[in-house]
Amino acid sequence: MSYATEKLSEEKVFKDPVHRYVHVRDRVIWDLIGTREFQRLRRIRQLGTTYLTFHGAEHSRLNHSLGVYEIVRRIIDDGFDGRPDWHPENRLLCLCAALLHDLGHGPFSHSFEKVFHLDHEDFTQEIILGKTEVNAVLRNVHKDFPKHVAEVIAKTYKNKLVVSLISSQIDADRMDYLLRDAYFTGVSYGNFDMERILRVMRPREDQVVIKSSGMHAVEDYIMSRYQMYWQVYFHPVTRSAEVILTKILHRAKQLYEENYTFKHDPIHFYSLFQDKLELEDYIKLDEAVIMFYFQAWEEEEDSIISDLCRRFMNRNLFKYVEFNPNKQMMDLMELMGLFKKAGLDPEYYLVVDSSSDLPYDFYRPGEEEERLPIHLLKPNGDIRELSRESEIVEAISGKRRTDHKLYFPQDILEDQTSKRAIKKKIREILGI
16 A cells, blocks of 8 residues: 555544544545644644634634645545546645645734745745655655645646635635634634535536535625624734734844844844745744743833833733825824824834725636636536626625724823823824
8 A cells, every 4th residue: 555545544533613523544644744844833823913802712723724624625525526527636635735735824924924025825835845844744645746735735736626625715725714713703703504515516627616506605605704804804903913013023123133132132033134034943933932032022121122012912902093095194194293202103103004805706817816716506517607696796796895094002192291282182183
């Protein structure tokens, strides 16, 4: 028996709060779960700073990765096996890509990436293709197998049906994170009938299609996604925490570039600050490391970094007001001047943050971001794009919603011990 087809002597089962059980029978999958790089995902929260808004949101990228694997396993083993257009030799490739799709996420994921101009997908590929334990396991399948797994995750693999299981507008990744994030945040918005969707998924040439009888379950899924983005992922309190986190990292980098002497030397950040981040350094970064420095930097002489770290660690976050960049830019310019007079650096204490989401889109040829539409399989075998059949989806299709907020430290602006007149003027402009 080859390594690629080797089964464990007994099926391994993980208890899971969302899917009840995650089943592992393949030796390759079991070995991947045990690698250093996969286990690191225990130390990366799935939802970044959201735990400061929804206290239950402490679940990890590892939880989610196992969930995506389980959904793909069920789609293939329970739904696709024996159907036309499905080739069983793609099974292990799909399972490995599902399990490893988030392997390159860094601490506090997207905020961290934004500051240091990184892309977790690049690191996912580096881990899969580099000198790592994950690569060693995948190479045992076949010397080209790591490359194929990386291509599926990067959406460049030749078989688009395989790619669509992991990355499309209705894929295993999205289905798991909506259900999992709803569960751990305690909200009901993200719940939809996944069981029904799995039953009506069918392999079709270059993508997964949905039997038209399951259209209403798909409508429910799309509306769940819409609600989760605006009620959870873009929650203004979570965004406030992200703003402070981002500003801490910016400040630390600026101090380093100014040859500031840290009381607690940020050795884990050196390669980041120097734009020379090696894969090994990246793998050693996790949220425990970042939090250690934030706690240490509370004691720094620099008043900005110490204040921001105290705010983050103790959840003393910035407040916010709605902001319209088309109508209020003059107000923003005036506020920046007043903040300076009040002794507050507007670079760190007056921040515009924008959120934007496109809940569903039809195919737009030539656009950089792939938006493979959801297709329905009619009883006569015809294929129809979802928004042409569903009035609900048509109503939101292609419509991007964008929201802007202005963040600031209200506690300082309400402090009457200094700069009272200036702070009063600031409060008047902000309307607080």
